[in-house]
Amino acid sequence: MKNAGRFIPIIILLFARTLCSQVTFSEIMFDVATNEYHDEFVELFNLSYKDTLTITGWTFSDSAGVDGLVPYRGGTKISPRSYAVILDGSYAVNSLTYEQIIPDTVTILTITDNSFGKNGLSNTVAESLSICDSSGNVLCRYRYSIGNPAGISDEKIDLDGDDSEVNWGNSLCEGGTPGWRNSLAPRLIDFGFEDSGMTLPVFSFTGDSIPVEIVLSMFGQQAPADSLLIQIFSCYEDDPDPAAADLLLFERWFPSGPLYFLTQLPPLATGRHRLTVRVHHPMDENRDNDQLTANLDIYCRDQSLHINEIKFLVPADEPEWIELVNTGTEGIPLRGWAVSDLTDTVRIDTAAYLGAGEFMVIAGDTLPDYYRTSSQNLLILRNFPVLNDAGDEISLIDPLGSWQERITYSRDWL
Structure with missing residues (x-):
């Protein structure tokens, strides 16, 4: 019997360490947007996959005060992989904010005092929070960060991870997610x-x-x-x-x-x-x-797009233009095609389409009414090359950068 007694402290120590690893802070609402005096909350999560936790005798503390935990709804137990939400002691008679928000299956606790710690959770000073069991063993501890917008809680990202700063962040949901999966939690199936x-x-x-x-x-x-x-x-x-x-x-x-x-x-x-x-x-x-x-x-390997007409000698108030024709049996998307003279190149970068047997005029501006062009057969390119009145060389370039056709014109054409 004497030898058996020597193992008792070891068993108690192992139990305390196991319990400590089973519960964690999962969310802290310290700066409330609704009712600052009654709607602060702290959320816990049971990390165990098989053990139910009993909170009898547990206490909550911040940097300035200690509060006991008592049941408000759902008793004193936290089921495996489940949440428990701790509310202000003054919540029950002063607020209904969370009555329709926290799921019915989630245990709700309150503190024995009217406010968390000494004067509630501070909005201006980061406080270290802890949960202790009935023997005073610290089960979990976390120092929350300040600077959140009102109504935005601190959420733990990976509940099974540590409490380092990188594993906590500002909730994505105004009002937080009390009793629900955290908004920052990694998705299970994605x-x-x-x-x-x-x-x-x-x-x-x-x-x-x-x-x-x-x-x-x-x-x-x-x-x-x-x-x-x-x-x-x-x-x-x-x-x-x-x-x-x-x-x-x-x-x-x-x-x-x-x-x-x-x-x-x-x-x-x-x-x-x-x-x-x-x-x-x-x-x-x-x-x-x-x-x-x-x-x-x-x-298409066998291209059927060709230059059909070149208008290079025009009055001062009329733009120069080039007409293209599709001699094939299928429509041709014009995006990516280009025309050039000896000095400039302009590429078509819009979704223009030229049907089989159809014509398309490209110019730097709209044409006079007597040409009877429309938006269906006129494509305006603001960087259209300036065609030399004495003569020039016009090239039709496919989207791969190869010359499809090259035409040299001169004033003698007229």
Whole structure:
């Protein structure tokens, strides 16, 4: 029996250390926007996955005073992985702020005094808060930071992490999140794409399949057992019909978790396409990173865009212009095409579209009414080259930078 007695302090010490590691401060509301005298609160979290904590005999203290904890709603126990909210002692008869906010399943406690510590939680001096058990053992301690806007609490980010400054931050919710998962807490399930999550070729040609590389990241803490869906769509950015539906190019189910894969998309028509990759999982908590978009230019190897007319000798109040024609059987997006003379180059950087057999006039300004041009067949480019009246060389340059056509004109044409 004498030997057995020697192990009692060790057992008590181990129990105290275990209990200390089971509870943590999770949120501190010290600067209230509603009722400063009655609506301050402190939130605790039971870190254990299996043990229920009993708060009988526990005390709360700040830098200046000590208060006992008594039940207000839900008894004296904190279930595993659950919250408990401590309210001002004066709350019960002076406020109803949290009655419809704190979930019914959350234990609510109050302090034996009317205010936390000596005079409530300070808004101007950072105070060190602690919870002690009935034997005076410190179970958790945290010094909150000041300077929060009124109504914005201090929240612990990773509840299982330490209480260093980097693991706490200002709540994203006015009024805080008493009894609820913290607004700063890492999401449990969050799949999404980094900015580099989709890699496309610089350009492609009609008739060629399109290689694409997809990287899906897991930003959450868990990967559920069921599958997730990856889809890739194409929208013809220069399509003259703005109501045209997205074209589904790829669809496949994958096991949940981060993934990397390469695939070949089917050939696309000539033009600039906006490709969008999307991930879908019903339990995903963050939809903001569920899709990623990138542009892809598709070129035709046999170009049918040509210079049809050059107007270089004009009256002083009339702009010079060049007319293009599409001699092919398919429409041509003009974005990326350029015209140049011997000294200047101007590139089309808007979503202009030239249908099969149609004409387009490009100029530096609007043309007189007698030309009978409209917004459909006139493209104004403010840096349009100044054409030499005596003669010049006009080049039509495709989006890849190659000369499609080169015409030398002179005054003898007239």
